[in-house]
Amino acid sequence: MAGLPGSGKSAVAEQVAARLAMPVVSVDPIESAILSAGIDAGQPTGLAAYLVAERIAEAVLRSRQSLIVDAVNAVQPAREQWILLADRYGVEVRFIEVVCSDRDVHRARLEQRRRDLAHIAEPSWYAVEQSLDEYAPWSGLAEQRPRLVLDTIEPLPTLVDTAVTFLRS
Numbered sequence: 001m002a003g004l005p006g007s008g009k010s011a012v013a014e015q016v017a018a019r020l021a022m023p024v025v026s027v028d029p030i031e032s033a034i035l036s037a038g039i040d041a042g043q044p045t046g047l048a049a050y051l052v053a054e055r056i057a058e059a060v061l062r063s064r065q066s067l068i069v070d071a072v073n074a075v076q077p078a079r080e081q082w083i084l085l086a087d088r089y090g091v092e093v094r095f096i097e098v099v100c101s102d103r104d105v106h107r108a109r110l111e112q113r114r115r116d117l118a119h120i121a122e123p124s125w126y127a128v129e130q131s132l133d134e135y136a137p138w139s140g141l142a143e144q145r146p147r148l149v150l151d152t153i154e155p156l157p158t159l160v161d162t163a164v165t166f167l168r169s
Contacts, residue, residue, distance in 0.1 A: 001013045001068060001069065001070045001071065001073070001095075001096050001097075001098060002071070002072065002073035002074070002079070002095055002096070002097045002098065003072065003073075003097055003098035003099060004072065004074075004099075004100075004106075004128055004131060004132070004135065005072065005110060005122075005123045005127075005128055005131075006100075006106055006107075006109045006110030006113055006123075006128060007098045007099055007100045007106060007109075007152060008098050008100060008109065008152035008156075008159075009070060009096075009098035010026065010028075010070050011152075011156060012096070012098055012150060012152070012156070012159050012160060012163060013026070013068050013070040015156060015159075015160040016068060016096075016160055016163045016164055016167070017068050019160060019164050020066070020164060020167065020168075022065070022066050022067050022068055023060060023065070023067050023068070024067070024068045024069075024070050025053050025056050025057050025060070025067055025068070025069050025070065026053075026069075026070040026071070027046075027049045027050055027053050027069075027070065027071040027072070028049075028070075028071075028115070028117055028120060029117060030049040030052045030053055030056075031045050031046060031048070031049035031120060032117040032118055032119055032120045034048055034049060034052070035118070035119035035120065036118050036119055041119070050071065050078060050081065053069060053071065054081055054082075054085055057069055057082075057085060058085060058088075058089075061085070061086075061089040061091060062089070066091070069082060072131075073095075074131065074134060074135045074136060075134070075135075075136045076136050076139065076140055076142060079095070079138075079141075079142035080140065080141050080142060083141045083142065083145060084141075092145075092146075093145055094145065094146045094147070094148070094166065094167060095138075095142065095145060095146070095147040095148070096147070096148050096149075096150060096163055096166065096167075097138075097147060097148070097149045097150070098149075098150050098152055099149060099150070099151050099152070100151065100152045100153060101151045101153050102153050105153060106128075107125045107128075110122065110123070110125055110128060111125065146166070148162070148163065148166040150162060150163060
């Protein structure tokens with residue numbers, strides 16, 4: 001899963017995972033745990049969370065199971081991290097990029113979102129708008145892999161059906 005905070009990727013990931021009986025490895029709770037352990041917020045905790053998520057995903061793949069990784073995956077190195085991991089285990093990686101085409105809806109979702117993640121504040125709408133500038137286009141290895149773009153302005157059941165079809169194809 002890839003997409004900006006508040007776009008709806010976690011909601012889609014959870015529903016798809018339930019439908020396909022797959023575990024979800026989510027970067028945000030991992031980062032929250034790192035911060036809860038007393039690691040200074042000035043440290044690269046986001047990078048650490050991606051690396052921990054990769055190790056968890058690797059353990060799942062080693063047991064010959066599929067999984068869903070829920071992360072922003074805004075930059076090429078993050079996307080390629082999952083490609084290289086999948087390649088090491090001889091499995092296919094498929095990306096689902098989640099967007100919300102209605103800025104007002106996206107902003108409202110973000111501002112109403114309340115997750116139980118200690119030490120991680122919900123990003124402001126301003127921060128999400130700023131991250132748009134840093135959200136890299138799909139290129140390199142990631143551009144060569146199957147990718148589905150879901151617009152969460154559509155109803156969640158429709159999105160889940162589309163994602164499940166894409167993952168099963």
